[in-house]
Amino acid sequence: MIRLSDGNGLIGRATSGRARELAEAARLISASEHDLEAVLDALAEQARRLLGADDAAIHLADGDELVVRRGTDLASPGSPFAVAGLRYRPTPLIDRAAEQRRPLFVPDFQHDPRPDPRYREEVAGLASLLLVPLVAAGDLGGVLFVFWRRPVALADEE
Numbered sequence: 425m426i427r428l429s430d431g432n433g434l435i436g437r438a439t440s441g442r443a444r445e446l447a448e449a450a451r452l453i454s455a456s457e458h459d460l461e462a463v464l465d466a467l468a469e470q471a472r473r474l475l476g477a478d479d480a481a482i483h484l485a486d487g488d489e490l491v492v493r494r495g496t497d498l499a500s501p502g503s504p505f506a507v508a509g510l511r512y513r514p515t516p517l518i519d520r521a522a523e524q525r526r527p528l529f530v531p532d533f534q535h536d537p538r539p540d541p542r543y544r545e546e547v548a549g550l551a552s553l554l555l556v557p558l559v560a561a562g563d564l565g566g567v568l569f570v571f572w573r574r575p576v577a578l579a580d581e582e
Contacts, residue, residue: 464493468568475554477570482558484566490514496547498571503546514567515540521555522564528555529578551575 472480483490492510499505521528554570
């Protein structure tokens with residue numbers, strides 16, 4: 425069961441509706457098996473919907489860098505994170521998620537000491553963040569970022 429809380433109470437629960445959304449995500453991905461862009465878009469959109477997030481984006485790995493596939497409207501105006509194509513070196517926080525091959529949740533992005541302070545300015549409207557490394561054949565293919573404008577809490581099993 426997935427439970428999400430915004431600090432004021434439960435905002436989501438994995439129910440048969442969530443199971444239907446997971447099945448729909450699998451269907452969309454299967455139907456788009458030869459169109460990587462469509463698969464990545466479906467993955468990000470379904471993650472956003474399932475987790476009740478405000479936005480989700482995938483940054484693809486290219487050598488030692490990540491490349492923003494699609495900008496987020498949570499980024500400050502003029503921020504490079506607002507547009508596709510930005511190439512950047514992963515931060516220690518992203519490296520940690522990638523090395524552990526596990527999702528990493530930051531419930532209070534603006535006050536947590538782990539994110540790079542430079543990025544706080546770029547995404548001033550971001551309250552909570554989930555990073556999910558995308559791994560294929562043992563290699564990092566990219567990172568799924570899930571963004572919330574309001575603080576949320578994820579249970580350990582999530």
